[in-house]
Amino acid sequence: MRGKTDEENDAALAERARNGDSEALGELVVRYAPQVSALVYQHVGDPEVTRDISQTTFLKACGRISGLHDVQRFRAWLFRIAINESVEHIRRERAQKRTALRIARVPIDDVAEPGERPIDRLIAAEERERVIGVLDRLPPRQRSVFVMRHFHGMSNQEIADILACSTSTVKANMSYALKWLREKLAGDVDHE
């Protein structure tokens, strides 16, 4: 969650950037790179694709910032570009019959905690692959809603602003996403 001061600073920076201040533009890139990269990664899964889409997001934002009317909504505006780029990539991948599951191919050592036994690492890696497979089959809009709500702690209203839809739509998409995850991952409930 973000405080009022952050938003005010962002708005001031966005205002300067909109007026052609390249230093302010650079500061916004530095400030938002972690959030945008995470958001994109949670959509597309692949580190290299994440880097490319995040860069494209910022370059598009920089090219269009002079047309941004409400600097108070810079974050929503930027996230929307990132989500559009990510969803476009997912749809392109699906159209080409290539799934975006490369995230699951990360080395097991990168998943497990230090000191874990190999069998635990293997189990962790398998679970991770399963979670990612389930997330990957969510429709893009529901995935976006779930990612913003669960990983970024955004409110229904913030998500509605970003996706340009109603809060009812956000709630419905989130309910569907939770139902999907519950149904696809609930097989292990009895093990806990």
Add this chain to the structure above:
Amino acid sequence: MNDDACRGFRERLTAYIYGELADTTDFEHHLADCPACRQELEATRHALAMVDRAGLDDAPDGIADAVVSGVLSKLRPTPKRPATRWLNRVAAVAACLLVGTIGTWIFVRTSGSDPATNSGRGLGLAARAVSAEGQSVLRLLDELEAEDDILVQLLGEKETEQPHIDPNRDQKGEESA
């Protein structure tokens, strides 16, 4: 089990899970009475715990830094070389022609008593002089441009790497966000 109460439970499940339900009394009262809803809540929490363990909170290490350096390197101001180059060339050639024309005119006016003969020879000499002068200026400009290219390469600012930004795409939707 009560259908209406279960429907109300499902509507408030997300808010309850994320700690956004102001009054949880009714919700928890229903949970105590309804095994099906209790199991649904448990299954949802379990699924979300699995998602959390998958380590998707952030992009892998180094990605954000790579994004910053990649974007900032492309945002550095690029010299507007092509337009300036052609303007320089046109200005130089125009200057040469002007000087040559004035020189020719002066030469013709101040040369010997036979204007018909001398003016023809004078024009030829003047034209050669203008041509030579123009060639020198163009060679000098080429050398300057070559130095400019080397500087640009050293700075890593290749124009072909500039991203294509389509200002119209999604503009309407993003502005409304």
